[in-house]
Amino acid sequence: MHYDPISYFLLLLSVCFLTSCYSVRLRNVNGTPQPDPFSDRDDYYRGMAVVEVDTTIGINMTSKDFTYLIKEKEACESGKINIIEYRSTFGGLLLNAITFGKKRKVKIKYVCEKP
Amino acid sequence: MANTKSKLLTEWDTLHNNGPFPLKLLYQTKLEGEREMPKKLDRYNDVALEIQRLIRESHHAGEGFRAYGSAWSMNTIASHKDRMHFNGFMNLSMPIRAADCHPNNTYDPTNLFLFECGNTIKEVSETLAENGKSLKTTGASSGQTLAGCVSTGVHGSALDSGSVQDYVVGLNLIIGPNPNDIVYLEPKSKPALSDAFIQTLNSRVIRFQAKPMHKERAIGLIIIKYLSIHTLMSRIVW
Numbered sequence: 001m002h003y004d005p006i007s008y009f010l011l012l013l014s015v016c017f018l019t020s021c022y023s024v025r026l027r028n029v030n031g032t033p034q035p036d037p038f039s040d041r042d043d044y045y046r047g048m049a050v051v052e053v054d055t056t057i058g059i060n061m062t063s064k065d066f067t068y069l070i071k072e073k074e075a076c077e078s079g080k081i082n083i084i085e086y087r088s089t090f091g092g093l094l095l096n097a098i099t100f101g102k103k104r105k106v107k108i109k110y111v112c113e114k115p
Numbered sequence: 116m117a118n119t120k121s122k123l124l125t126e127w128d129t130l131h132n133n134g135p136f137p138l139k140l141l142y143q144t145k146l147e148g149e150r151e152m153p154k155k156l157d158r159y160n161d162v163a164l165e166i167q168r169l170i171r172e173s174h175h176a177g178e179g180f181r182a183y184g185s186a187w188s189m190n191t192i193a194s195h196k197d198r199m200h201f202n203g204f205m206n207l208s209m210p211i212r213a214a215d216c217h218p219n220n221t222y223d224p225t226n227l228f229l230f231e232c233g234n235t236i237k238e239v240s241e242t243l244a245e246n247g248k249s250l251k252t253t254g255a256s257s258g259q260t261l262a263g264c265v266s267t268g269v270h271g272s273a274l275d276s277g278s279v280q281d282y283v284v285g286l287n288l289i290i291g292p293n294p295n296d297i298v299y300l301e302p303k304s305k306p307a308l309s310d311a312f313i314q315t316l317n318s319r320v321i322r323f324q325a326k327p328m329h330k331e332r333a334i335g336l337i338i339i340k341y342l343s344i345h346t347l348m349s350r351i352v353w
Contacts, residue, residue, distance in 0.1 A: 032235055032258075037143050037201035038122045047130065047186075077145075114206065114238075115145075 020093050025085040032114040033082045049075040053108040076112035083111040117165035119144040129186045136194035143201040155207050160317050162205055163289055171292035173198050184233055184260025188267055205233035208242045217306035232262035251276040287318055295319055
């Protein structure tokens with residue numbers, strides 16, 4: 001039986017990619033998400049005013065947390081959270097590993113409370 | 116001043132995708148901020164003027180104008196081919212004080228609340244719960260706006276209690292662009308609000324003879340400003 005190392009590598013990469021990519025969503029039982037009638041989204045957030053944060057943060061080795069301030073703006077008029085979704089990706093894990101935790105990928109979606 | 120944004124579209128669909136339906140222009144209006152206009156009644160009256168401005172604008176363009184809330188209705192009447200207005204941000208609510216009730220009021224004032232059209236049933240329930248009250252009947256889902264519920268007669272009923280429209284004891288409607296086109300309707304036999312309070316809503320009061328359809332029951336007041344204006348002639352669709 002012939003074992004092709006490239007196939008194994010690709011298989012391993014696919015498994016890593018698929019298993020490391022997931023989302024966790026927290027949703028308030030109370031309150032109502034801020035609507036957006038102009039939105040053309042067709043996913044879970046259909047008709048909602050979604051704020052997407054997709055950035056890389058710098059964090060030193062001794063720090064264990066990072067605070068991202070949610071400010072009042074058009075897509076978050078109340079400044080209060082109703083839904084928040086954190087997404088972990090393979091790219092994010094890779095970046096974390098390569099930079100020894102100094103750079104962290106942050107992919108978050110959130111929907112604020114209806115004002 | 117309440118703020119309106121618009122978007123040019125070619126079609127619009129309901130939440131349950133039973134369209135699409137043709138549409139030219141979609142509006143959304145947000146209330147003036149609490150910090151700029153702290154009093155709820157001021158914001159309530161301010162947004163009414165904005166809606167009248169939009170009706171006037173549509174009228175001058177020779178086009179129709181229709182309100183919608185959560186777009187849950189699956190009927191084709193829920194859309195309009197010209198202009199539609201999303202009123203979900205018009206969600207003010209407040210309890211009615213005993214001092215604001217009509218001298219012949221027979222309702223318990225603590226059961227009377229004013230709700231604006233864009234309140235969802237969930238928001239209504241939360242407001243009522245904060246005051247130790249609840250709707251007598253409710254469905255499993257609560258995303259519909261109050262105006263939608265009242266106009267389509269949904270959301271549960273029981274042997275001794277009807278659905279949401281049965282809790283309404285008065286309606287505050289914008290029926291056109293002119294100052295005299297904001298009206299408050301309630302049965303002459305069961306007046307709830309004092310004329311003085313109705314004046315603070317910048318409304319013309321109409322008390323009509325209503326034939327009772329159900330036996331008497333304690334019901335909460337749900338007043339809705341701007342229910343649904345279907346045509347330029349301000350025909351109310353409900």
